[in-house]
Structures are given as structure tokens and as C-alpha cells.
Amino acid sequence: MPRITLPDGSVREYDDRTSGAIIAESIGKSLARDAVAIRVDGELRDLTREIESDASVAIVTRDSEDGLELLRHDAAHVLAEAVKELWPETQVTIGPAIENGFYYDFAREEPFTEDDLEVIEARMRDIVDRNESIVREVWDRSEAVEFFRSIGEEYKAEIIASIPNDEPVTLYRQGDFIDLCRGPHLPETGRLGKAFKLTHVSGAYWRGDSANEMLQRVYGTAWAHDKQLRKYLHMLEEAEKRDHRRLGRVMDLFHFQEEAPGAVFWHPKGWNLFQSLIDFMRQQQNAAGYQEINTPELMNRSLWEASGHWDSFADNMFTSETVDGRTYAIKPMNCPGHVQVFKQGITSYRDLPYRLAEFGKCHRYEPSGALHGMMRVRAFTQDDAHVFCTPDQITDESIAVCNLILGIYRGFGFEDVRIKFADRPEVRVGDDAVWDQAEAALLKALETAGLDYTHNPGEGAFYGPKLEFVLRDAIGRDWQCGTLQVDLNMPGRLGATYIGEDGEKHIPVMLHRAIFGSLERFIGILIEHHAGNLPLWLAPVQVKVLTITSEADDFAEEVAARLQAAGLRAETDLRNEKIAYKVREHSVSKIPVLFAIGQREVETGSVAVRRLGSKKQQVLSVDEALDELLTEVREHR
């Protein structure tokens, strides 16, 4: 007679046997229909599994977060069943739920094609219609291994070996398909519904290791209801519309071409945007006590050997052999150059902290498959800086860097910023004792500043641990941009010293920091975040002055000249076209402010102002319009 406590605190007693399905049914028909699993004393379980003893339970419905994840996991199983029916020689491996959907990795000689997706999806719908029962079975480990071997599922056998000994080995059977799985699952395939869609195929390494064989991965999306599926597909279309590669062309900002993979050709407007970011950053970091420098892009191999890059970063470096037989490397980072500047000037602890900044163009040889528009390139400009300081100053300087970074992100409208703490990687330079010290210093700064963070084990730079600053854009995507790294290795390797208060030589600590990370990438993120509708202070062309008749040409030129004299980026459009045509064209290319000038405006010395995204116009005197814009630009500074 189990006593079942429900989330509202009420208690129900059942006859000697009960289950999630029975409980849901006893509460209500619609709950029973929407139930996908049950939480028993906190543990997620199958609806059909018997509950033997007293427990606190909560029915999990398809609309809940847990329920949706379970649906997606079931969709992966139905996908695997469909594939096994269609191509029985295929081996199944793993198939988890992921954000917005699911995937399943298959081992198969012949890869899946996009056309196969439709065939598989149709079979998946059949399986949902068949409404097969999904039955949980607990197996003996060695029997399970033997079973999977006998049906040619070597990967499954391998997975069982990695299941901890104290965990039961459970299999789920649906129709003729049987799969190793922790569960829980739906009671039957019909409950999955049809709000799913296979989206793409790709390769994926077994266990995520590039040394292993490549499997065929099929991705899909799955939702509780059709409406949500449609909404998601619509969101994907919207995301495509804000793709920086498309907008970069429409807005005439930049282009790429075959001869320079992973390198940007900046057009006048794009370069203007680029310079606006630099102006803003320069102003902020100068105020924060940084001094700007510039260091060589090409330096002799010996320097890179001394810094440790030649050993730890060689695969990512472009090199150049000269006719005299010397080897130079194009800088992949600015730090060794900055140490050289430090060594030329600083001798006293009194000069520390010493903060050097550079908008440094770096080149890294990235694997061809990693390149992606401006988000991942081979040639990029870092807003890089290095703070040389004493060990005692690490905490204060780190806090100052965190505040600078968060403040600058706010200036761009990014309020939602997360911090990750990345510690020592496998390939690294320096003693573990030094790493202990560096990691502790960063953690202390985070705690003192009262900042929340998550741990990112093994992801530090080869010379030191780091904080990664991740910002979330308007459509919920995360981008790692800023970074702060504590380096107790490189200054010593490159022979940097200062004289301390004690009259002895000491090796300075070096903090590496970047805020945009890469200017190229940050601009890509900004474009997508704003869907191309850049805020006024950043727009490469802020105002376009359009004439309605050629009678207005002179006045339009005069207005544009006044805007330019006031420091605004303004252009005229005097073409022999209708005003609707001009408005459309400049709206498409995302000009934030349009001034239209016809006979009426010429006579009254006014302009008809139209803002991007609005269909309304406002007739203002030139002075009023100018004031309004200047105020808006100033507010962002």
C-alpha cells in the first residue's frame, strides 16, 4: 500500500501496485495524456515502472523542460529504430538529446545523404503511428555485452564496459529494436508525436576524439507540439537573415575571396565601423591607465623559440623563409613583442603596474574546416594588452580588468555576460607550483570582485590559466570574446626583470587581456546581435540625405555639409529616382537615419526625418534634427 505524496502536499494511497501511469490517470485524463515520465523522490523514471514504496512524486509532462528533453531522447531512439529497419547493417552508437533537438551517431560504410533524411523521417512517422510499447529490461552485464556482440553492435558492447559497476545495465525494447539506455523513456512510441524534423547529416568522431574513426551523425529537432516546431523553424530563418556574411554584403562592409581564405577584405564602410570600435576602446583603455604601442608582425624564429610558441603553438603559425636562409614567423600573438618593449624601459618596481596595449594584427593557421565567416578567421586584429606587475598587484589588476571588460560590454548593450575559469591544459610550459600560484591568484580576484563564474577544466592557455568572458546575444547565442590570463612563465623565459624594493632583480607577472578578442569576430557578433541595425554611434553612414526633386539638390548638399561639419557621417542621394525607391534602397542597406528633402522642406528650411524600422516621418528644422542626432551619439559615449 504505497503512500504517494504529490507536489501540492496531498497524499494518495494505492493498492499494492502503482506506477506513474496509474497515478497520472487517477489525477486526471489530460494529465495522463500529457505525462511522459515521473519523478520519484527526485529520480526521473519511466511511467510504467512500478512504485513499490512510499514516495514523493511529480508527474513530468511533455511541456516541462525535463519532459521535452525526454521527448528528444525518444526521438533519437525512434531515429535509430528507423535507420536499423532501413539499413540493418548499420551499427548504432549513441544518441542524446541536445539543445533544441537530438542526434544519433551511426557506424556505417556508406554515408547518409540529405535525401536519406526524408526517407528516414517518413519511417520515423510510421514508427510513431505503430505506437510500439517501449519496455525497460535490466540485464546482467556480461550477458548484455555478449548479446550486443552477437547482433554485431560492437560500439554498444564497448559502452557497457564503461558503465560503472554499481549501475544497472538497462535495455529498452521498442518493436524489434533494442537499445542500451539509461532511460527513462516514454511508455510507447505514439506518445512522441510528430513535432520533429531531421535537419542535417555530418561526420562525428567516435567518443569525440579525432584519433578515432568517423561516424555518421544525423541531427534533428523535436518539440512537444507542432506549433513550437514551426516557431523554431521560423527562428532559424530569422537567424539566417541576420547572418553577418549576408549583411556584410548588403551593407557593403567587407568581402572574402578564394585567394585569402580566412582573411577579410574591408570595404570603406566596414573599415569605418572597425575604426569606430578602436576609437571607443582606445578612449576607454587610455582612461584605465594603458599606453598604446605597436610591435612587428614578423619576428625571427629564435624569439618564438624563447617564448615557447615554437614548441607549443607551431602548428598554428605561418612562417617565412628569406633568401638569406633565415626563418621568421608572422605573429600569432602580441605578447612576446610586448615583453621586448617592457625590457627596453622598465627597471624599477615603482613603474609597475605597466600596462601596454596594441591593436595587433595576428595570423594563425587554422584548420580549413574551422573557418567560418568573420567568426573564425586566420588573420585577425586583437585588442590586446599586457599588464606587467608584481605578484602583490595581480588581484587588484585582475579586478580592474574584469571591471573594464564588463563596462565595455555594457557600452555595446551586452548586459548578460558569464565568466568561465579555465585552468592548466595538458600541453603547457612551467612548473606545477607556478601554475598553482597563478590559478589561485585568478580565483582570488574573482572572489574579491564578487563575480560568479563556472569552471572550465584544462582549457587554459599554454602559458597560464585564464578567465573567459562569454556574452549572450539578442537571439540567445553565447560568444566567448574577452579573456584575462595570468602568466608567470613567459616574462622569465624572455628575460624580463625589474628591480624590487629590496634592491634585487625580480621577474614580473604578466597579465594578458583582450576585450573584443578579435575585432573581426566582434564586428560579426555585433552585426548579428543587431540584425544589421547598428546603433547610431556605430553606423558607418549615419544619415542619408535624399532629394525628392532635383530642385532640392542644393539644399540637400547644404544640409549634408552641416551634418558633416558637426561630426556626423552623412551622404547625399541626389539620383533621379523616386523617393520610395531611395527609401527602400537605403533601408535595405540599414542606414539608421534618412532625411528627405522636397520642395516643402526647401521652402521652410526643414527636413523630413525617417528612422530605420519606422514608417513614420517627422518634419524638423535642420537645427532640431541635428541636435537630436548629436545628443543620441553623445549618450553612447
Place this chain on the structure above:
RNA sequence: GCCCACAUAGCUCAGGGGCAGAGCACUUCCUUGGUAAGGAAGAGGUCCCCGGUUCAAAUCCGGGUGUGGGCUCCA
């Protein structure tokens, strides 16, 4: 680097073993029009590159390069 797909006019794309196509953009002409495409005419091509098959290849096959979606890696 690995798996899959794709590459045709400036852009978006159709086509397909036998003369290279559309829309938009561009040029010229007409139009001076009041807020998201006015009309007409014209020009524009190494069908990504290199090989192969074929009487004939932009089309089929092989290799390369680039791009896209993933994997691995990362700012």
C-alpha cells in the same frame, strides 16, 4: 585535418552531353515623382581550377581549391 553537400553574370538562383538563362543590380534614354522597387532599351560569362571519357563536356568521371553544415580545435 576529418565526414557530407555545394560552386553558372556584381547579387540571388534556374538549367543541363549539341548556340548560356531569369530576376535584381549596372549603363543609356524617358520620367521631377512625397516615404520600402516608375517605364524602355542596352551591356554583362574561363558555367571555380587541372586532367580524363566522348565526334562533342558548363553538364559525366577523377584530382585540386574555396564555401556551407557538423566533428576536432579555437579569438
